[in-house]
Each structure stands twice: as structure tokens, then as C-alpha cells.
Amino acid sequence: MLQTLSIRQFAIIDELDIDIKDGLTVLSGETGAGKSIIIDAISMLIGARASQNLVRHGENKAVIEGVFDIDDNPAVNQLLIEKEIAQDDFMIVKREIMKSGKSICRINNQTVTLSELKQVMQELLDIHGQHETQHLLKAKFHIRLLDEFSKGRYQSLVEEYTATYDVFQEKKDELKRLERKDESLLQRLDLIKFQHNELTQAKLLPGEVNSLKEDINRLRNFEKLNNELTKAVSYLSDENNIIDKIFDFNESLKEIDDVLNGEYQSLLEETNSVYYLLEDAKHQLYDELTTNEYDENHLNEMEARMNLIQQFERKYGKDHAELITLIAELETEINQIENLEESTSNLKEEIKKQYQLLLEIGAQLSKERRTDALQLRSKILDEIYHLEMKSANFEIAFTKIEPGPSGLEAIEFMISPNKGEPLKSLDKIASGGELSRIMLALKTIFAESKGQTAILFDEVDTGVSGRVAQKMAEKMKQISEHIQVICISHLPQVAAISDHHLYIEKHEKDDRTVTTVTELTGKDKVREVARMISGVEVTPLTLDHAAELISQNKQHKG
Structure with missing residues (x-):
């Protein structure tokens, strides 16, 4: 889990130090205060591509540093051993972005490449925002998600199929080269x-x-x-x-x-x-x-x-x-x-054998995937029912295709949000509220399958309110009982149920805009939840409503 975050000279942030605890932490604040900038800073720590535009105007470099508790994360510890990086119960990740555009990554004060940083951090922390929503919607990624959900149960079959497919393609490419040679052969x-x-x-x-x-x-x-x-x-x-x-x-x-x-x-x-x-x-x-x-x-x-x-x-x-x-x-x-004719004939025979082998391995792989797809469908339905989509139907569609790099079938997640509606692709969902709930359901399941210890939600609750918002808040709270959850949210229900509430605001200092973070408790938290309820003006009625909402959620947490 992420324990402390230090940001220096990053975008509009001058200096910022945040202590982040376990459980559910909510970040709220006015639009433009810098909430997303904090998420961007954390993105740098997990290997997002840096840009010189992220360096605060007039400064030479931006520095982001995070301290992570990795005591209960064997996957991260194993990677540190493999990469010969000094180990402890805590891991310090540091990213320096120069005005020139150059970026330096360090883990426990040892310089690593960007790909090495990504490899380590993908075992530890995940950010779910608009970009990943688009990622989850695309059918071409669904087969990978299903394989992740299987937790390696049929990984050996995947590897065998991939190796066979590679040989199959090499033979086909070689045959094409020979056939192209025929034109200028003499x-x-x-x-x-x-x-x-x-x-x-x-x-x-x-x-x-x-x-x-x-x-x-x-x-x-x-x-x-x-x-x-x-x-x-x-x-x-x-x-x-x-x-x-x-x-x-x-x-x-x-x-x-x-x-x-x-x-x-x-x-x-x-x-x-x-x-x-x-x-x-x-x-x-x-x-x-x-x-x-x-x-x-x-x-x-x-x-x-x-x-x-x-x-x-x-x-x-x-x-x-x-x-x-x-x-x-x-x-x-x-x-x-x-001996072109003989070579061509031999190659065609080899290709035929590889094709038959692909069909055999692919059929076994499809069988395993279909078995796990039933379990995944059941889990997703449980999640979206809890999120007030009780009339929805969800299916994992398998479509026969010619042997491809991933198998003999294309896999796509299909949904019917309301009773009587036909199943359709996830990217055809028109309602922002429905999309938010489906994404939260998927993220809940796949966060568990990856075994990560922290997840960040960037406005995943867009387009929902009322009872649905309360259910989404409860879902995030449920996730936070197993892994650390950090969430940027505009929903008072999420803020009310949170274990920790950080308020982000910006103001001017020495003719420069700076961002500050304040942890809200007691009356301050009530006032901020009231602001989130009313939008602008906080009245005694909204304060009472906010206090009641927080009280109800305390009972829910208990």
C-alpha cells in the first residue's frame, strides 16, 4: 500500500506531502483544484510516460516520491530480488522529470528503467480512470482479462498454443517468401x-x-x-x-x-x-x-x-x-x-501439421476458457446486481475465428442493462451511470485477480446519484477492506463512507497558484459532504443531511 506521497514542482503543485492510510481514502475539492494532478503524480510512480510540460513553470525539474509498504507482497519482493534491488519492509519509488524531458526512475535509491519500474509497480498499485475504462470496453482486451481472472490455471496451455502459433506463422511467412521468389527465380x-x-x-x-x-x-x-x-x-x-x-x-x-x-x-x-x-x-x-x-x-x-x-x-x-x-x-x-517445388511441398505439409496441432491445443484452451468464463459471468452478475442493475444480463460471447495469436475464438463481454433489451457490446452503453457501475464491477473482480494491494479510482462514479451512488460507495468500501482504495469523487455518499477524507484546494501565494491538501475530520468533514450535496451554498439543512449521511455510513461500516 501507498503510505506517503511527496510531490515537488509538479504542474501547479509547489510542495505537497500526503500521508495516506489504509482503507478508503477520498479526495474531494472544487473543480481545477488539483485532484487529478495528484493522480497524475502517482501515475508517474507506476511508469506513466513523462513530459517536460509536467515540470512547474520556472523550475528545472519535478520530483515525485512514494513510500510503499511491501511487507505482505511476495510478488514485489521476488522482483526486487531478481533485479538485485535492496529490500526492506518498505519500498521507496522516486521519479525525477527534467525540464529537458529526460526522466529518471529509482527504486530504493537504485536507478531502474521505465519498463522495470512498470514491471514492479503493476504488482502493487493500479489506477482506474477514463483511459482504462476505454481499455476495459474494447473487445480485443477481453480475452486477456479472462486469462487474468483464471490466475494461471491454464497458463501452460496458453504458452503451448502461443509457441505453436509462432511456428505456424513462421512457416507461412517462409512459404510466402519462397512463392514471391518464384517470379524472378531464373x-x-x-x-x-x-x-x-x-x-x-x-x-x-x-x-x-x-x-x-x-x-x-x-x-x-x-x-x-x-x-x-x-x-x-x-x-x-x-x-x-x-x-x-x-x-x-x-x-x-x-x-x-x-x-x-x-x-x-x-x-x-x-x-x-x-x-x-x-x-x-x-x-x-x-x-x-x-x-x-x-x-x-x-x-x-x-x-x-x-x-x-x-x-x-x-x-x-x-x-x-x-x-x-x-x-x-x-x-x-x-x-x-x-528444389523449390520440393521445398514448397515440404513447407505446406509442415504448415498443415502445425495447423492441426493448433486446432487441438486451441480446442483444449477454449474448453478451459469457457469453464472459467461461467465463473467470471457469475461474479460480474453478482457485482452489478449489488450496484442496482438487477434487471441486467451479462454474457461472455465466444465467436469462432481462424486460429489467431490468442486462440480459436474471439471473446467479448456483452451486456443487456435492462430487461427486454438485446445484449450489446460494452462500448455501446449509452448511460454514463450504467457504464460507471459496470466498470466498478469489472475493476472489483480484476483487482482481486491481479493480487494488487492498492487501487486508485479517478471519478469512476460519474453519472450516478441517489441509491445507486450509495451502492457504489458501499462497493468501494467493501474493496477497501481487502486492499487500499484511493478515490477522487464528487459523490457525498462516497465521501461519507470513507475512512479518510482529503480536501484538495488551490490558492494564490506570492503571485503563484499552489495546491494544498487537508485531512478533514469532524465538523470539517460534515461541511465538505454538505458542500458536495448542495453544490455551492451550504445550509443548516444540508449540514444536517451530511451529518446524517456520515452517521448512517458509520453504522454501515460497523
Whole structure:
């Protein structure tokens, strides 16, 4: 649950700190006071896209920080472990929005990406407003909602179907590519055969370029190499050469060592090593000198070979190793084109098998979904009956379709708000009050299925009043007994039944507009509920009405 919210330099909010308790918290206030801005600020904490326009005029950045109690949320704790983020009973989420448009997200003071923030927060908190209402209305999302409601009961089937469908689509796409190739097949075949032929005739060998470079360099520098080898051998072989002098030196050192009882033994071993090292070097250099020969024809052959390889590298835009790989690729493509009919036939057979497999898995998946759809329908009917739609009917329609990414059937929530009316799509509901009740019913169920610990309702009660408003208030109160509920509302019934009431207002300070939040209790709460009842003027009668409404709801809560 959300415990504290700190907002700095966000829209018209200068500085605002709000303590939010469990249960049902209502935010009320005059239109334009900043209620929705507070919801927007919380949206930043769950990963909404930021805009530089959200930074208060004249400031460099906006900062929103929330402290969440996650002690009883194993899903969030597991995600923090996976992402190697420091854990505690509380989680601090911070979002900084720069005037430049850049945004920084942090969890427990560790920088995370926006997608990582969304992944963690979707397990914790949900905002239901106008945008999500549209989301819930669209039929294309209903299959996902049904799967969420199942709580993973048939998740393995969903994954198996998805994997099979992906393979099915890949095979179909491959078949399309082959069939498209057919139009220019002969031209393409002639070209790649020519390329394959000339590269194959070149007989390119792995590693030959380095070998050629070494041999060409040796022959091009033959004279220099021969001179230096001759000099090096003479230093070690001529009269008064280094090796003989070291030998004589070692003989003297032996005599010295004998007299001094082995004091120079270590030095003698080292000089002996030098002697033998130079002896080996003499023989190696001599062998190199005697075998070093200049062959102009061989040099010309190697340079011609190198030029040929470089021409191919320039022509194909690939290095020597990539050219060798290209030969194999061309050979594969030639075989595929030359055997196109066979390849096409094999692909069609594979596609047919995948299609049959899709039908089998899809049929099992449909069966499971239909079973859970009956339970979901029953729950939704219970919810909307409680919200004074006792004549309504609700169905989850299954329509056969060609195998798609989600299954063999399209799923759509259908409703008949009043007795005698035909079932119709949710987005065809004309009454704002009916829509609000259906959305609250759906949200109640899906909030439970997601296992979140906090939910924010942004004016979900639009278009209702009287007894219906009271029922919606009771429903929100019922939800708040299980998870934290924060609600922006214009309904006095919701404010009256709330556990906590925050009043949002704006005023001018130092020629700037600022927003403040005050928790209302006692007479202050009665006066605000009275204002919500009357609209503008608060009279003794509306005050009595407000006090009675609060008193009745206290009894209801009890």
C-alpha cells in the first residue's frame, strides 16, 4: 500500500506531502483544484510516460516520491530480488522529470528503467480512470482479462498454443517468401550460380591471407633479411666471436669459484645459460641463412593470389573469412531454389501439421476458457446486481475465428442493462451511470485477480446519484477492506463512507497558484459532504443531511 506521497514542482503543485492510510481514502475539492494532478503524480510512480510540460513553470525539474509498504507482497519482493534491488519492509519509488524531458526512475535509491519500474509497480498499485475504462470496453482486451481472472490455471496451455502459433506463422511467412521468389527465380539463380562458381574456383582457404602476407613480406625483404642474418651469424662464428669469449670467461669463473668454495656458483650457472642460448641462436640463424632463398616467380604468384582475394573482398563487400561463409550460403540458396517445388511441398505439409496441432491445443484452451468464463459471468452478475442493475444480463460471447495469436475464438463481454433489451457490446452503453457501475464491477473482480494491494479510482462514479451512488460507495468500501482504495469523487455518499477524507484546494501565494491538501475530520468533514450535496451554498439543512449521511455510513461500516 501507498503510505506517503511527496510531490515537488509538479504542474501547479509547489510542495505537497500526503500521508495516506489504509482503507478508503477520498479526495474531494472544487473543480481545477488539483485532484487529478495528484493522480497524475502517482501515475508517474507506476511508469506513466513523462513530459517536460509536467515540470512547474520556472523550475528545472519535478520530483515525485512514494513510500510503499511491501511487507505482505511476495510478488514485489521476488522482483526486487531478481533485479538485485535492496529490500526492506518498505519500498521507496522516486521519479525525477527534467525540464529537458529526460526522466529518471529509482527504486530504493537504485536507478531502474521505465519498463522495470512498470514491471514492479503493476504488482502493487493500479489506477482506474477514463483511459482504462476505454481499455476495459474494447473487445480485443477481453480475452486477456479472462486469462487474468483464471490466475494461471491454464497458463501452460496458453504458452503451448502461443509457441505453436509462432511456428505456424513462421512457416507461412517462409512459404510466402519462397512463392514471391518464384517470379524472378531464373535471374536470381543465374546470378548466385555465377557468384558461387567464381568463388569456388578461387579455392579460398581459411587462414591463407595471413600466411600470404608473411611470405610476401619475407620475399620482398629478402636482401635486407639475408644481410642481417649474415651479420648475426658472423657475430657468433667469426674469430674473436662472442661465444668463444663467453666460453673463456666461464673457464676463468670456474677457477674463481673453486678457490672461493662455490661463492660464484649461481653466477656461473647463469653465464653457462647465456653460452648455450647463444649456441642455439647461432645454429638457428645459420639454418635460416642457408635456407633463405629468393624466388621471384613464387613472389609474383603470391602477390597475384593476394590481389585476387582483395578483388573479391571489394566486389562482395566482405572479408576473406566472410567470403568462405558466403560460398556455403550461396550453395544452400541454390539447392533451395533448384528444389523449390520440393521445398514448397515440404513447407505446406509442415504448415498443415502445425495447423492441426493448433486446432487441438486451441480446442483444449477454449474448453478451459469457457469453464472459467461461467465463473467470471457469475461474479460480474453478482457485482452489478449489488450496484442496482438487477434487471441486467451479462454474457461472455465466444465467436469462432481462424486460429489467431490468442486462440480459436474471439471473446467479448456483452451486456443487456435492462430487461427486454438485446445484449450489446460494452462500448455501446449509452448511460454514463450504467457504464460507471459496470466498470466498478469489472475493476472489483480484476483487482482481486491481479493480487494488487492498492487501487486508485479517478471519478469512476460519474453519472450516478441517489441509491445507486450509495451502492457504489458501499462497493468501494467493501474493496477497501481487502486492499487500499484511493478515490477522487464528487459523490457525498462516497465521501461519507470513507475512512479518510482529503480536501484538495488551490490558492494564490506570492503571485503563484499552489495546491494544498487537508485531512478533514469532524465538523470539517460534515461541511465538505454538505458542500458536495448542495453544490455551492451550504445550509443548516444540508449540514444536517451530511451529518446524517456520515452517521448512517458509520453504522454501515460497523
